[in-house]
Amino acid sequence: MKVLVTGGAGFIGSHIVDTLVKANLQVYILDNLTTGSFGNISPEAVFLKKDIRDADLKELLARERFDYVIHQAAQTTVGKSLEEPYYDCDVNIRGLVNLLEACRLSEVKRFVFASSAAIYGDTAALPIGEEWEKQPASFYGQSKWTGEQYLNLYYQNFGLEYVALRYANVFGERQGANGEGGVISIFLNKLLAGQELTVYGDGSQTRDYIYVKDVAQANYQALFSDAANRSYNVSTAKETSINELLALLSSMLKEPVTGRNAAMRCNDIQRSVLANQAAYNGLKWKPSYTLSEGLELMLHALQQRLCK
Numbered sequence: 001m002k003v004l005v006t007g008g009a010g011f012i013g014s015h016i017v018d019t020l021v022k023a024n025l026q027v028y029i030l031d032n033l034t035t036g037s038f039g040n041i042s043p044e045a046v047f048l049k050k051d052i053r054d055a056d057l058k059e060l061l062a063r064e065r066f067d068y069v070i071h072q073a074a075q076t077t078v079g080k081s082l083e084e085p086y087y088d089c090d091v092n093i094r095g096l097v098n099l100l101e102a103c104r105l106s107e108v109k110r111f112v113f114a115s116s117a118a119i120y121g122d123t124a125a126l127p128i129g130e131e132w133e134k135q136p137a138s139f140y141g142q143s144k145w146t147g148e149q150y151l152n153l154y155y156q157n158f159g160l161e162y163v164a165l166r167y168a169n170v171f172g173e174r175q176g177a178n179g180e181g182g183v184i185s186i187f188l189n190k191l192l193a194g195q196e197l198t199v200y201g202d203g204s205q206t207r208d209y210i211y212v213k214d215v216a217q218a219n220y221q222a223l224f225s226d227a228a229n230r231s232y233n234v235s236t237a238k239e240t241s242i243n244e245l246l247a248l249l250s251s252m253l254k255e256p257v258t259g260r261n262a263a264m265r266c267n268d269i270q271r272s273v274l275a276n277q278a279a280y281n282g283l284k285w286k287p288s289y290t291l292s293e294g295l296e297l298m299l300h301a302l303q304q305r306l307c308k
Protein backbone atom coordinates (compact mmCIF):
# COMPACT_ATOMS: atom_id res chain seq x y z
CA MET A 1 0.00 0.00 0.00
CA LYS A 2 1.28 3.43 -1.01
CA VAL A 3 1.02 6.33 1.46
CA LEU A 4 1.92 9.98 0.87
CA VAL A 5 2.96 11.96 3.97
CA THR A 6 3.03 15.71 3.38
CA GLY A 7 5.34 17.48 5.83
CA GLY A 8 7.21 14.19 6.29
CA ALA A 9 10.50 16.05 6.76
CA GLY A 10 9.10 17.88 9.77
CA PHE A 11 8.85 17.00 13.46
CA ILE A 12 5.58 14.99 13.62
CA GLY A 13 5.54 13.93 9.95
CA SER A 14 8.97 12.26 10.23
CA HIS A 15 7.75 10.12 13.15
CA ILE A 16 4.65 9.17 11.16
CA VAL A 17 6.93 8.11 8.30
CA ASP A 18 8.97 5.92 10.70
CA THR A 19 5.78 4.24 11.97
CA LEU A 20 4.53 3.55 8.43
CA VAL A 21 7.91 2.23 7.26
CA LYS A 22 7.98 -0.13 10.25
CA ALA A 23 4.54 -1.38 9.21
CA ASN A 24 5.99 -2.19 5.75
CA LEU A 25 3.96 0.40 3.87
CA GLN A 26 5.43 2.11 0.81
CA VAL A 27 6.02 5.67 1.97
CA TYR A 28 6.45 8.88 -0.02
CA ILE A 29 7.25 12.27 1.54
CA LEU A 30 6.17 15.57 -0.01
CA ASP A 31 7.81 18.55 1.67
CA ASN A 32 9.18 21.95 0.59
CA LEU A 33 11.65 22.03 3.53
CA THR A 34 10.56 25.45 4.82
CA THR A 35 10.70 24.24 8.42
CA GLY A 36 11.52 20.56 7.84
CA SER A 37 15.03 19.30 7.28
CA PHE A 38 16.92 16.76 5.17
CA GLY A 39 18.18 15.12 8.34
CA ASN A 40 14.61 14.09 9.25
CA ILE A 41 13.97 12.31 5.96
CA SER A 42 13.78 8.54 6.30
CA PRO A 43 16.13 6.80 3.84
CA GLU A 44 13.41 4.20 3.41
CA ALA A 45 10.91 6.69 1.99
CA VAL A 46 10.82 8.37 -1.43
CA PHE A 47 11.35 12.12 -1.05
CA LEU A 48 9.59 14.63 -3.31
CA LYS A 49 10.70 18.22 -2.79
CA LYS A 50 7.48 20.04 -3.62
CA ASP A 51 5.04 22.58 -2.28
CA ILE A 52 1.44 21.58 -1.53
CA ARG A 53 0.39 24.69 -3.47
CA ASP A 54 2.12 23.58 -6.70
CA ALA A 55 -0.19 23.67 -9.72
CA ASP A 56 1.02 20.27 -10.99
CA LEU A 57 0.05 18.36 -7.81
CA LYS A 58 -2.89 16.77 -9.65
CA GLU A 59 -0.58 15.27 -12.29
CA LEU A 60 1.75 13.93 -9.59
CA LEU A 61 -1.04 12.18 -7.67
CA ALA A 62 -2.64 10.90 -10.90
CA ARG A 63 0.71 9.32 -11.81
CA GLU A 64 1.57 7.87 -8.39
CA ARG A 65 -1.94 6.68 -7.38
CA PHE A 66 -1.45 6.84 -3.61
CA ASP A 67 -3.86 4.74 -1.54
CA TYR A 68 -3.72 7.10 1.44
CA VAL A 69 -2.60 10.65 2.16
CA ILE A 70 -1.54 11.88 5.61
CA HIS A 71 -1.42 15.67 5.56
CA GLN A 72 0.96 17.31 8.06
CA ALA A 73 2.47 20.11 5.94
CA ALA A 74 1.32 23.49 7.22
CA GLN A 75 2.14 26.93 8.49
CA THR A 76 2.28 25.75 12.11
CA THR A 77 2.57 28.77 14.38
CA VAL A 78 -0.12 30.88 15.97
CA GLY A 79 2.17 33.94 16.08
CA LYS A 80 3.04 33.83 12.38
CA SER A 81 -0.63 33.43 11.48
CA LEU A 82 -1.32 36.72 13.27
CA GLU A 83 1.66 38.44 11.63
CA GLU A 84 1.05 37.02 8.16
CA PRO A 85 -2.61 35.98 7.81
CA TYR A 86 -2.38 35.79 4.03
CA TYR A 87 0.53 33.33 4.11
CA ASP A 88 -1.21 31.21 6.75
CA CYS A 89 -4.36 31.08 4.63
CA ASP A 90 -2.38 30.40 1.44
CA VAL A 91 -0.61 27.33 2.87
CA ASN A 92 -3.23 26.01 5.29
CA ILE A 93 -6.35 26.57 3.22
CA ARG A 94 -5.40 27.01 -0.46
CA GLY A 95 -2.66 24.36 -0.12
CA LEU A 96 -5.12 21.98 1.52
CA VAL A 97 -7.75 22.48 -1.19
CA ASN A 98 -5.11 21.98 -3.90
CA LEU A 99 -4.17 18.68 -2.27
CA LEU A 100 -7.81 17.61 -1.72
CA GLU A 101 -8.56 18.19 -5.40
CA ALA A 102 -5.59 16.04 -6.38
CA CYS A 103 -6.77 13.33 -3.94
CA ARG A 104 -10.34 13.39 -5.24
CA LEU A 105 -9.26 13.13 -8.89
CA SER A 106 -6.79 10.30 -8.20
CA GLU A 107 -9.29 8.39 -6.01
CA VAL A 108 -7.30 8.35 -2.79
CA LYS A 109 -9.01 5.98 -0.33
CA ARG A 110 -8.64 8.10 2.80
CA PHE A 111 -7.23 11.46 3.87
CA VAL A 112 -5.83 11.93 7.39
CA PHE A 113 -5.46 15.54 8.51
CA ALA A 114 -3.40 17.20 11.25
CA SER A 115 -5.80 19.52 13.03
CA SER A 116 -5.20 21.23 16.35
CA ALA A 117 -6.56 22.03 19.80
CA ALA A 118 -6.23 25.66 18.63
CA ILE A 119 -9.65 25.34 16.97
CA TYR A 120 -11.34 25.39 20.41
CA GLY A 121 -9.86 28.65 21.71
CA ASP A 122 -10.24 29.46 25.39
CA THR A 123 -13.06 27.32 26.79
CA ALA A 124 -15.12 27.83 29.93
CA ALA A 125 -14.82 24.23 31.16
CA LEU A 126 -12.46 21.27 30.80
CA PRO A 127 -11.66 18.68 29.50
CA ILE A 128 -12.62 19.76 25.98
CA GLY A 129 -14.75 17.29 24.01
CA GLU A 130 -14.86 17.07 20.21
CA GLU A 131 -18.41 18.42 19.98
CA TRP A 132 -17.61 21.65 21.86
CA GLU A 133 -18.08 25.02 20.30
CA LYS A 134 -15.19 26.14 18.08
CA GLN A 135 -13.88 29.59 18.95
CA PRO A 136 -10.40 29.85 17.42
CA ALA A 137 -8.47 32.84 18.75
CA SER A 138 -5.99 32.98 15.84
CA PHE A 139 -5.94 32.63 12.06
CA TYR A 140 -3.97 29.42 12.56
CA GLY A 141 -6.81 27.91 14.64
CA GLN A 142 -9.32 29.22 12.13
CA SER A 143 -7.40 27.67 9.22
CA LYS A 144 -7.46 24.24 10.90
CA TRP A 145 -11.19 24.51 11.65
CA THR A 146 -11.91 25.64 8.07
CA GLY A 147 -9.74 22.72 6.89
CA GLU A 148 -11.88 20.25 8.81
CA GLN A 149 -15.01 21.73 7.26
CA TYR A 150 -13.51 21.32 3.78
CA LEU A 151 -12.79 17.66 4.56
CA ASN A 152 -16.37 17.14 5.61
CA LEU A 153 -17.67 18.76 2.41
CA TYR A 154 -15.28 16.70 0.25
CA TYR A 155 -16.70 13.62 1.94
CA GLN A 156 -20.34 14.74 1.57
CA ASN A 157 -19.98 15.79 -2.05
CA PHE A 158 -17.38 13.42 -3.46
CA GLY A 159 -17.11 10.53 -0.98
CA LEU A 160 -13.43 11.20 -0.10
CA GLU A 161 -13.06 9.50 3.31
CA TYR A 162 -11.23 11.40 6.03
CA VAL A 163 -10.12 11.40 9.65
CA ALA A 164 -9.10 14.70 11.30
CA LEU A 165 -6.86 14.46 14.35
CA ARG A 166 -6.86 17.42 16.73
CA TYR A 167 -3.49 17.27 18.39
CA ALA A 168 -2.93 18.66 21.87
CA ASN A 169 0.62 19.94 22.64
CA VAL A 170 2.96 17.49 20.94
CA PHE A 171 6.53 17.00 22.18
CA GLY A 172 9.42 14.68 21.40
CA GLU A 173 12.60 14.10 19.46
CA ARG A 174 13.27 16.32 16.40
CA GLN A 175 10.99 19.07 17.70
CA GLY A 176 12.13 22.56 16.81
CA ALA A 177 12.06 25.32 19.37
CA ASN A 178 9.21 27.07 17.50
CA GLY A 179 5.77 25.88 16.49
CA GLU A 180 2.96 24.81 18.75
CA GLY A 181 3.68 23.18 22.07
CA GLY A 182 7.36 24.02 21.86
CA VAL A 183 7.83 24.80 25.56
CA ILE A 184 9.33 21.38 26.38
CA SER A 185 11.74 21.63 23.48
CA ILE A 186 12.69 25.19 24.44
CA PHE A 187 13.25 24.21 28.09
CA LEU A 188 15.35 21.13 27.31
CA ASN A 189 17.51 22.91 24.74
CA LYS A 190 18.10 25.82 27.13
CA LEU A 191 18.91 23.51 30.04
CA LEU A 192 21.47 21.60 27.99
CA ALA A 193 23.01 24.89 26.86
CA GLY A 194 23.19 26.10 30.49
CA GLN A 195 20.79 28.95 29.81
CA GLU A 196 18.11 30.42 32.04
CA LEU A 197 14.47 29.38 31.52
CA THR A 198 11.68 31.94 31.20
CA VAL A 199 8.33 31.16 32.79
CA TYR A 200 5.48 33.40 31.63
CA GLY A 201 3.08 34.22 34.46
CA ASP A 202 3.26 32.24 37.70
CA GLY A 203 3.72 28.84 36.03
CA SER A 204 0.25 27.61 36.97
CA GLN A 205 -0.95 27.52 33.35
CA THR A 206 -1.57 23.99 32.11
CA ARG A 207 -1.29 22.05 28.85
CA ASP A 208 -1.96 18.52 27.66
CA TYR A 209 1.44 17.20 26.50
CA ILE A 210 1.26 14.24 24.13
CA TYR A 211 4.39 12.33 23.07
CA VAL A 212 5.08 12.36 19.32
CA LYS A 213 5.28 8.57 18.89
CA ASP A 214 1.75 8.30 20.29
CA VAL A 215 0.62 10.88 17.73
CA ALA A 216 2.30 8.89 14.94
CA GLN A 217 0.50 5.75 16.08
CA ALA A 218 -2.86 7.59 16.06
CA ASN A 219 -2.22 8.59 12.43
CA TYR A 220 -1.42 5.01 11.50
CA GLN A 221 -4.59 3.69 13.17
CA ALA A 222 -6.66 6.42 11.50
CA LEU A 223 -5.78 4.93 8.09
CA PHE A 224 -7.63 1.70 8.77
CA SER A 225 -10.25 2.46 11.44
CA ASP A 226 -13.91 1.72 10.74
CA ALA A 227 -15.03 4.96 12.39
CA ALA A 228 -13.96 7.51 9.75
CA ASN A 229 -15.35 10.83 8.48
CA ARG A 230 -15.10 12.64 11.76
CA SER A 231 -12.61 14.41 14.03
CA TYR A 232 -10.83 13.08 17.11
CA ASN A 233 -8.82 14.70 19.87
CA VAL A 234 -5.35 13.18 20.15
CA SER A 235 -4.34 13.90 23.70
CA THR A 236 -3.48 12.41 27.09
CA ALA A 237 -6.51 13.92 28.87
CA LYS A 238 -4.03 14.95 31.61
CA GLU A 239 -3.33 18.51 32.63
CA THR A 240 0.25 19.47 33.49
CA SER A 241 1.27 22.92 34.72
CA ILE A 242 4.58 24.58 33.89
CA ASN A 243 5.48 24.28 37.59
CA GLU A 244 4.80 20.52 37.46
CA LEU A 245 6.90 20.29 34.32
CA LEU A 246 9.79 22.04 36.09
CA ALA A 247 9.46 19.61 39.02
CA LEU A 248 9.57 16.62 36.63
CA LEU A 249 12.67 18.03 34.92
CA SER A 250 14.29 18.57 38.34
CA SER A 251 13.80 14.95 39.32
CA MET A 252 14.97 13.72 35.89
CA LEU A 253 18.14 15.85 35.92
CA LYS A 254 18.64 15.38 39.68
CA GLU A 255 19.11 19.13 40.19
CA PRO A 256 16.68 21.97 40.89
CA VAL A 257 15.23 23.39 37.67
CA THR A 258 13.62 26.80 38.04
CA GLY A 259 12.74 29.65 35.73
CA ARG A 260 12.77 33.43 35.75
CA ASN A 261 9.20 34.71 35.86
CA ALA A 262 8.12 37.12 33.15
CA ALA A 263 4.77 38.80 32.44
CA MET A 264 2.08 36.50 31.09
CA ARG A 265 1.82 36.82 27.30
CA CYS A 266 -1.44 38.20 25.94
CA ASN A 267 -3.58 35.57 24.13
CA ASP A 268 -2.02 32.76 26.23
CA ILE A 269 -4.66 30.29 27.38
CA GLN A 270 -4.58 29.59 31.13
CA ARG A 271 -5.63 25.94 31.08
CA SER A 272 -5.92 23.32 28.36
CA VAL A 273 -6.75 19.62 28.41
CA LEU A 274 -8.58 17.51 25.82
CA ALA A 275 -10.80 14.47 26.40
CA ASN A 276 -9.60 11.40 24.48
CA GLN A 277 -12.31 8.78 24.95
CA ALA A 278 -13.64 9.21 21.39
CA ALA A 279 -10.24 8.27 19.90
CA TYR A 280 -10.24 5.17 22.07
CA ASN A 281 -13.74 4.19 20.95
CA GLY A 282 -13.31 5.10 17.27
CA LEU A 283 -9.65 4.48 16.48
CA LYS A 284 -8.88 1.97 19.26
CA TRP A 285 -6.05 4.37 20.15
CA LYS A 286 -4.81 5.55 23.50
CA PRO A 287 -1.45 7.02 24.48
CA SER A 288 1.24 4.52 25.53
CA TYR A 289 3.88 6.90 26.89
CA THR A 290 3.72 8.91 30.12
CA LEU A 291 5.06 12.46 30.14
CA SER A 292 8.15 11.31 32.11
CA GLU A 293 8.86 8.50 29.64
CA GLY A 294 8.58 10.87 26.68
CA LEU A 295 10.78 13.47 28.41
CA GLU A 296 13.45 10.85 29.16
CA LEU A 297 13.53 9.72 25.51
CA MET A 298 13.67 13.29 24.24
CA LEU A 299 16.41 14.30 26.67
CA HIS A 300 18.46 11.22 25.78
CA ALA A 301 18.20 12.03 22.04
CA LEU A 302 19.24 15.67 22.64
CA GLN A 303 22.20 14.61 24.78
CA GLN A 304 23.33 12.14 22.11
CA ARG A 305 23.11 14.86 19.45
CA LEU A 306 25.27 17.16 21.57
CA CYS A 307 27.92 14.43 22.00
CA LYS A 308 28.33 13.96 18.22
Ligand SMILES: NC(=O)c1ccc[n+]([C@@H]2O[C@H](COP(=O)([O-])OP(=O)(O)OC[C@H]3O[C@@H](n4cnc5c(N)ncnc54)[C@H](O)[C@@H]3O)[C@@H](O)[C@H]2O)c1
Nearest residue numbers: 007009010011012032033034035036051052073074170181
Ligand atom coordinates in the same frame (compact mmCIF):
# COMPACT_ATOMS: atom_id res chain seq x y z
N1 LIG B 1 3.61 20.44 17.15
C1 LIG B 1 2.42 20.51 17.75
O1 LIG B 1 2.30 20.54 18.98
C2 LIG B 1 1.16 20.54 16.90
C3 LIG B 1 -0.07 20.68 17.56
C4 LIG B 1 -1.24 20.70 16.80
C5 LIG B 1 -1.19 20.55 15.43
N2 LIG B 1 0.02 20.45 14.81
C6 LIG B 1 0.02 20.27 13.34
O2 LIG B 1 0.80 19.12 13.03
C7 LIG B 1 1.40 19.26 11.75
C8 LIG B 1 2.89 19.01 11.83
O3 LIG B 1 3.47 20.02 12.67
P1 LIG B 1 4.97 19.97 13.19
O4 LIG B 1 4.96 20.43 14.59
O5 LIG B 1 5.58 18.65 12.86
O6 LIG B 1 5.63 21.13 12.33
P2 LIG B 1 6.92 21.13 11.38
O7 LIG B 1 7.15 22.55 11.00
O8 LIG B 1 8.04 20.39 12.00
O9 LIG B 1 6.41 20.31 10.11
C9 LIG B 1 5.71 20.90 9.03
C10 LIG B 1 6.35 20.39 7.75
O10 LIG B 1 5.59 20.89 6.64
C11 LIG B 1 6.49 21.38 5.64
N3 LIG B 1 5.79 22.42 4.89
C12 LIG B 1 5.39 23.64 5.35
N4 LIG B 1 4.77 24.32 4.36
C13 LIG B 1 4.77 23.50 3.27
C14 LIG B 1 4.27 23.65 1.94
N5 LIG B 1 3.67 24.76 1.53
N6 LIG B 1 4.45 22.61 1.07
C15 LIG B 1 5.09 21.48 1.46
N7 LIG B 1 5.59 21.30 2.71
C16 LIG B 1 5.43 22.29 3.59
C17 LIG B 1 7.69 21.91 6.43
O11 LIG B 1 8.87 22.00 5.67
C18 LIG B 1 7.79 20.88 7.55
O12 LIG B 1 8.61 19.78 7.19
C19 LIG B 1 1.03 20.66 11.27
O13 LIG B 1 -0.09 20.57 10.41
C20 LIG B 1 0.66 21.39 12.57
O14 LIG B 1 -0.22 22.46 12.33
C21 LIG B 1 1.19 20.44 15.51
